[in-house]
Amino acid sequence: MNRISLVRLVLGLCICFVTFSGLSAQSTKDMLAEFIDENANTYETVAQEIWELAEVGYMENESSEMLQGLLRSAGFDVEAGVAGIPTAFVASYGSGGPIIGIMGEYDALPGITQSRSAEIDPIFEKIAGHACGHHLFGTGSVAAAVAVKEWLQESGDPGTIRVYGTPAEEGGAGKVYMVRAGLMDDVDVMLHWHPGSQNEASAESSLANKSGKFRFYGQSAHASSAPWRGRSALDGVEAMHNMVNMMREHIPPASRIHYVVTAGGSAPNVIPNFAESYIYVRHPDPNEVRRMFDWVAEIAEGAAMGTETRVEHEVIHGIYNVLPNEALGRLMHANLTAVGGVEYTEEEYQYGETIQSSFPSDVPPIERAMEIEPFEVIEVGQGGSTDVGDVSWTVPTAGLSTATWVPGTSAHSWQAVAAGGTDIGNKGMINAAKALAFTMYDLLTEPNLIEAAQEEFLRRRGPNYVYEPLVGDREPPLDYRASVVGGGNN
Numbered sequence: 001m002n003r004i005s006l007v008r009l010v011l012g013l014c015i016c017f018v019t020f021s022g023l024s025a026q027s028t029k030d031m032l033a034e035f036i037d038e039n040a041n042t043y044e045t046v047a048q049e050i051w052e053l054a055e056v057g058y059m060e061n062e063s064s065e066m067l068q069g070l071l072r073s074a075g076f077d078v079e080a081g082v083a084g085i086p087t088a089f090v091a092s093y094g095s096g097g098p099i100i101g102i103m104g105e106y107d108a109l110p111g112i113t114q115s116r117s118a119e120i121d122p123i124f125e126k127i128a129g130h131a132c133g134h135h136l137f138g139t140g141s142v143a144a145a146v147a148v149k150e151w152l153q154e155s156g157d158p159g160t161i162r163v164y165g166t167p168a169e170e171g172g173a174g175k176v177y178m179v180r181a182g183l184m185d186d187v188d189v190m191l192h193w194h195p196g197s198q199n200e201a202s203a204e205s206s207l208a209n210k211s212g213k214f215r216f217y218g219q220s221a222h223a224s225s226a227p228w229r230g231r232s233a234l235d236g237v238e239a240m241h242n243m244v245n246m247m248r249e250h251i252p253p254a255s256r257i258h259y260v261v262t263a264g265g266s267a268p269n270v271i272p273n274f275a276e277s278y279i280y281v282r283h284p285d286p287n288e289v290r291r292m293f294d295w296v297a298e299i300a301e302g303a304a305m306g307t308e309t310r311v312e313h314e315v316i317h318g319i320y321n322v323l324p325n326e327a328l329g330r331l332m333h334a335n336l337t338a339v340g341g342v343e344y345t346e347e348e349y350q351y352g353e354t355i356q357s358s359f360p361s362d363v364p365p366i367e368r369a370m371e372i373e374p375f376e377v378i379e380v381g382q383g384g385s386t387d388v389g390d391v392s393w394t395v396p397t398a399g400l401s402t403a404t405w406v407p408g409t410s411a412h413s414w415q416a417v418a419a420g421g422t423d424i425g426n427k428g429m430i431n432a433a434k435a436l437a438f439t440m441y442d443l444l445t446e447p448n449l450i451e452a453a454q455e456e457f458l459r460r461r462g463p464n465y466v467y468e469p470l471v472g473d474r475e476p477p478l479d480y481r482a483s484v485v486g487g488g489n490n
Contacts, residue, residue, distance in 0.1 A: 028151060028441060029437075029441060032437045032438065036143055040143075040430050044429070044430075047135050050138070054113070054126060055106075055107065057168030057174070058172055058477070058479075063087075064080075064167065067142050070142050071145070071146070071163060074093075076149070077091065078090070084181075088178060090164055093149045093153075094159050094161055096159065098444060099162060100189055101162045102163055102164070102191045103164045104138035104166065105167070108130045112128070114418050115421075128484070129414075131413060131416045132170065133405070134169065134170075136420060139429060140430070141192070143437075148161055148440045157445070164184070164190075172316075172480055172481070173316075173317035174476070175319075176317065176469055179394050179469070184391060188396075188450050195420060195428060196401035196404065197409040198373055199401065199431070201333040202376040203376070203377045204381075205380060206384060206388075207283060208321040210280075211278065213262070213278050214237070214312075215274070216233040216234075217309060218235070222270070232272055232309070233264075233272050234264045236307045239302075255283045257279065262483075263275055286321060293318075314477075316477055317471060320389035320393050321385075322381065323393050323457070324378065325392070325456055325457060329398050331443075332439050337372045339431050349366060351406075353366065362408065366407055393465070398453075400436070402428040404432075405419040405425070
């Protein structure tokens with residue numbers, strides 16, 4: 001995107017205003033929704049520009065710049081390059097307390113691309129795609145924050161809004177380094193959201209996760225004429241994987257371990273002198289994750305000894321489970337219910353049916369996009385992981401999800417990339433922005449809501465809690481996607 005088009009987009013935000021003075025709480029929320037609707041075209045355009053860019057973790061330069069530009073134009077003070085991360089930022093508006101934070105992501109996933117078509121149509125010239133909808137995530141959070149800023153500016157009420165631009169959620173743990181740097185220590189409540197295939201706002205946990213790259217070094221030789229002169233680094237990786245698979249029998253049932261071989265040689269007739277395994281370890285308890293990852297590291301050393309190779313490992317990321325907050329979750333659920341679900345046009349309905357025809361099974365009705373799921377409290381993490389976890393152990397945190405994808409769509413799929421690039425994705429984003437804006441307004445005007453959230457937070461965290469990041473003292477892995485951008489494997 002050139003600078004001229006960026007300026008035009010930013011200026012577009014300043015066209016439409018509403019008047020917030022002298023309104024009741026419900027009327028104020030109506031005006032917040034009106035402000036977001038009046039400026040929806042700007043936000044939708046920005047989101048789709050970021051969809052086109054599809055920049056990977058720690059390399060989201062233009063995507064981050066666009067979101068920062070929107071915030072600066074709206075009157076926020078923006079500090080870029082925080083926590084040693086060039087694409088991370090903190091944007092603030094207001095003064096005094098309470099301080100309400102909202103997070104936004106904008107990194108894409110490598111190795112998965114797709115056009116906006118309802119049928120599989122990869123874009124081969126691209127290296128990444130927004131298969132998790134982060135182009136919508138970051139933009140929707142900005143939309144919510146700017147709307148509440150307009151109310152705060154006109155009302156003159158005390159309070160501070162902070163937008164946290166959080167890069168590299170997909171495997172890079174950007175939020176962890178921002179937490180470790182103390183950037184969220186004074187925040188009273190933190191909000192976030194995520195694209196999805198349904199509308200929900202529950203208090204649910206996730207799996208803690210620690211990942212690392214295990215690099216084996218051997219000795220090259222001709223694989224046929226003199227194999228005895230070589231030592232295969234790939235043998236080291238394979239031996240490690242075999243032992244990890246034996247390990248699976250003896251770890252708690254809720255554990256998850258998965259890996260890929262990111263380097264293993266280039267020619268079968270050359271004994272590879274370098275091989276690399278990229279491995280994830282997950283469990284609902286971060287302490288159990290720490291224990292199992294150390295076990296994997298010991299296995300790697302044993303594999304190296306057995307193959308007469310050498311191994312080094314680098315921790316890539318480590319994240320906590322999400323600490324649920326029922327008080328905040330119920331507040332967000334009430335506001336999401338007030339906003340409602342995503343309404344499809346006839347054309348979008350047909351698009352959705354075509355998308356769903358690619359699903360192997362368990363196809364929910366498309367009408368589910370219009371519904372709000374019941375509120376739940378899920379204490380033990382299931383499924384995936386997110387670096388929101390570390391934030392949630394630092395400040396009371398809650399999130400929601402809206403139907404930016406066709407019901408039944410899995411995250412990290414071509415179907416998610418496709419729908420996220422259409423008005424289906426845009427509509428879900430605008431609904432999320434409204435629900436978040438309503439929640440921020442409630443928290444800024446009703447101190448008892450913050451008190452309840454903080455009481456629950458302290459109770460769940462426990463009295464003797466001390467934060468110890470799973471990444472240790474390593475610096476942000478700014479180059480962890482470098483090989484992807486360069487066309488290699490990662």
